Amino acid sequence: MEKFDKSVILLVDDKPANLFALENMLAGEGKQIITANSGKEALTTILNKEIDLIILDVHMPEMDGFEVAQILKSTNRTKNIPIIFASAEKKEYSSVLQGYDEGAVDYLVKPLDPTITRAKVAILLELQLQKRELIEKNISLQKSELLINNSADIIGIIDIATLTFEKVNVAFNSILGYATDEILGKHFTFFLYDKYVDAITMNNQRNKEHISFETRVICKDQSSKWLDWNIIIKYGKWFFNARDITAAKETEKIKDFLGELVQQSNNAVYIHDEEGKIISWNIGAENIYGYKEAEALKMQVWELLPENIRSSSKDTVDKIINEKITIENNKIEEFETKRLAKNGKIIDVIFSANVITDYTGERKSFAIKEIDITKQNISNHQIAQLNADLKKNIIQLEASNKELESFSYSVSHDLRAPLRAVNGYVKIIEEDYDKQLDEEGKRLLHNIQSNAERMGALIDDLLAFSRLGRKEVEMNEINFDKLIEAVSIEINNSGTHTASIKINTLDHALGDYSLLRQVWTNLLSNAIKYSAKKEKPLIEIGSQIKDDEVVYYIKDNGAGFDMQYKEKLFGVFQRLHSPSEFEGTGIGLAIAHRIITKHGGKIWAESKINEGATFYFTLQKVHAKEKETNSLAKQIH
Secondary structure, three states, rough: EEEOEEEEEEEEEHHHHHHHHHHHHHHOOOOEEEEEEHHHHHHHHHHEEEEEEEEEEEEOOOOOOOHHHHHHHEEEOOOOEEEEEOOOOOOOHHHHHHHOOOEEEEEEEEEOOHHHHHHHHHHHHHHHHHHHHHHHHHHHHHHHHHOOOOOOOOEEEOOOOEEEEEEEEOOOHHOOOOOHHHHOOOOOHHEOOOHHHHHHHHHHHOOOOOEEEEEEEEOOOOOOOEEEEEEEOOEEEEEEEEEOOHHHHHHHHHHHHHHHHHHHHHOOEEEEEOEEEEEEOOHHHHHHHHHHHHHHHHOOOOHHHHHHHHHHHHHHHHEEEEEEEEHHHHEEEEEEEEEEHHHHOOEEEEEEEEEEEOOOOOEEEEEEEEEEEOOOHHHHHHHHOOOOOOOHHHHHHHHHHHHHHHHHHHHHHHHHHHHHHHHHHHHHHHHHHHHHHHHHHHHHHHHHHHHHHHHHHHHHOOOOOOOOOOOOOEEEEEOOHHHHHHHHHHHHOOOOOOOOOOOOOOOEEEOHHHHOOOOHHHHHHHHHHHHHOOOOOOOEEEEEEEEEEEEEEEEEOHHHHHHHHHOOOOOOOOOOOOOOOOOOOOHHHHHHHHHHHHOOOOOOEEEEOOOOEEEEEEEHHHHHHHHHHHHHHHHHH
């Protein structure tokens, strides 16, 4: 469809003189005037062009203005185009009412008053422009939903004078475990380890607009986490963003440990560049070859090779650098070869190497690892290989954590900003243009608000889902009778329902209490929601032992689903019912699936449409030895 940068007005009249006069009356900067001599020509024009306003003559041969309006209002694409009827008749009450019945926003009587006509057109074009902008923003919000895949940081406001929390977001609860009412009004240092309190107070006294620091904090469950604080100081407040960097801190600690491990290794670990110059040398290399680090860094790797293999090794390195030899995963598999020590002794070694590439993918250097197999047995080689693999895995973990942190920042700031903007504009329009909006305009505003709220819920749910990947599973024996009782009370307190819930005696199993409580909360909430439209909603919960597992189930008599779509049940945003039927974001079952998978269990469902659904999941059974251990642990505590 053809679009214009200007506002497009369609004038429809069977008399060319009327069209000419009206076009001259409305012509001006920012307007595109299009004319049609009949109702049929007007409809053809509207099919090919995006129209902002139609001024439609009532009395035309073949198809009058009322018939044209009926067709436009019956089509989704054109029903919201504002129409002004123009007629040479006297302004009879019945004729005006018919115009409004056909969807007109105004009714003008010829001859048209230029001042009034231009004013009404200007107002309608402005409202149409605002409506279009709101629709475009709504579309933008819907597209943004697809980008969300990670957690938000802790965000809030602290008063500088008192160092007390004034506002915090829900991430404070999800990351540290404190509820909002437990934080508001508390001093900033209440959850910091003592050694950080003085430093934070000093930072507060400095005359800066921006400060950043890292702190170790105490969670509600008495565990500890690291937060990276970035604070903007304005209007006597701290506007802060605190990111959970606990995983990064642990990775950094492990990386430092591995670096020290490599440096102190008994194996020779060193790096040389594409020309053979040695650029890194560890203690193991010193011990095996006899060269100190200062000596080795002045050497080329060829000096470690016996004369008979030196030439062929240089050729091989040149071919690898120039990619004439293809190496899978840039790794040279280990093999036995010989090296020349400082004292002239030939040493048998097991050689392995990784080719290091730069950011363009070009091969630049070699990381070498060699074991003196003349003195060491094969078990030492296996240990060294495991250490090298561990180092590689930790480096990959560090890279993944950095990517996750970067995306977390994007979710926290970039993706929430459009929500705030849209809500702000909607409130402005409601307050300033409420009387000028028709019912359709108000409906669109309500839809925008609803979509913004739904996106906020999606963000919160996705954040909860992503955090599961970092949550460690603490395996303990769980009394599911008590757990279900606590979940039922929580759900009953959060809202009303009419479901009858039958809870059979439940077997104990091993698992993480807080994670499995979330599973039961999601499954029970779903059962209540999808059976709510039944005259007598029924829900049954139970379990049975099968081999070394406990199989739990929750059954309802609700809407059910088509089993051919069962594979979609546990995917993020995969919903089998429309939001108009049942509210929700489509992530609760994905969270349940992820938690059960982390426990080493399975989760599945069976259903028939309109006959209800049964969800099952398995957990590890508590054995007699584990019962004894758990009992002893309780006595100790």
